[in-house]
Amino acid sequence: MREKIIVALDVDTEQEALALVATLRDYVGAFKVGLQLYNNGGPAMVKRLVDAGTKVFLDLKFHDIPNTTARAAEAVVGLGAFMFNVHATGGRKMMAETALAARKRAAELGIAVPLLLGVTVLTSMSAEELRGEVGISRPLEEQVTSLARLCLVAGLDGVVASAREIPSIRAACGNDFLIVTPGIRPAWAAGDDQNRVATPKEALQLGADYLVVGRPLTAAAQPQEMAKRLLLELEG
Numbered sequence: 112m113r114e115k116i117i118v119a120l121d122v123d124t125e126q127e128a129l130a131l132v133a134t135l136r137d138y139v140g141a142f143k144v145g146l147q148l149y150n151n152g153g154p155a156m157v158k159r160l161v162d163a164g165t166k167v168f169l170d171l172k173f174h175d176i177p178n179t180t181a182r183a184a185e186a187v188v189g190l191g192a193f194m195f196n197v198h199a200t201g202g203r204k205m206m207a208e209t210a211l212a213a214r215k216r217a218a219e220l221g222i223a224v225p226l227l228l229g230v231t232v233l234t235s236m237s238a239e240e241l242r243g244e245v246g247i248s249r250p251l252e253e254q255v256t257s258l259a260r261l262c263l264v265a266g267l268d269g270v271v272a273s274a275r276e277i278p279s280i281r282a283a284c285g286n287d288f289l290i291v292t293p294g295i296r297p298a299w300a301a302g303d304d305q306n307r308v309a310t311p312k313e314a315l316q317l318g319a320d321y322l323v324v325g326r327p328l329t330a331a332a333q334p335q336e337m338a339k340r341l342l343l344e345l346e347g
């Protein structure tokens with residue numbers, strides 16, 4: 112069960128990240144390096160984490176022209192991340208070229224191809240924001256499902272989506288398609304800025320393949336105790 116938990120290392124320094132990895136590594140499967148840590152520590156830090164035996168999900172959510180995201184994907188493969196992602200709204204061509212570039216580079220290096228996920232709609236976003244601010248008029252769930260289909264067609268391994276959208280994504284994309292869900296909030300944790308949340312147990316029962324958990328663990332006074340509690344909740 113612990114393999115399904117990915118901890119978001121949303122901290123500023125490599126030192127803080129290493130401390131969290133040391134504290135939590137026996138209770139979780141992987142660690143996510145996102146924009147905050149990456150822009151503080153850079154690619155060399157990611158490489159050091161990987162070389163020290165940490166499974167890293169590099170969450171940089173690429174969204175650019177196909178050539179740029181494809182070349183960036185080659186760099187990600189070189190860093191040894193086991194998972195990375197792009198925004199699905201970048202379109203089919205961008206996603207397909209990125210996936211192809213990652214496969215080619217991994218073959219050249221003789222290493223495993225990292226899993227490539229598409230971000231559908233950020234879990235912090237509400238239906239009102241999506242419609243009123245971003246101008247997407249179709250219902251949020253339809254937007255998520257349609258983008259998930261596009262990811263599948265483009266050759267991606269799966270999507271990042273809220274647990275609430277899992278049933279419709281499964282129906283549209285099948286059981287082999289990975290669903291990685293952030294916005295995980297145990298009943299005993301605060302909601303923070305996440306809007307479309309689920310408890311770990313709910314996400315698992317709905318069929319999530321991986322759960323991304325950040326602040327409920329990393330901002331806790333005793334992260335290890337919280338991780339144990341989380342595992343118990345998942346296994347119970």
Ligand code: C5P
Binds near residue numbers: 272293294305323324
């Ligand atoms: O602290 P919290 O559990 O909310 O952290 C969730 C993590 O998942 C953050 O690092 C955030 O960047 C990331 N994420 C997200 N929604 C997405 C994709 C990634 O919250 N759609």
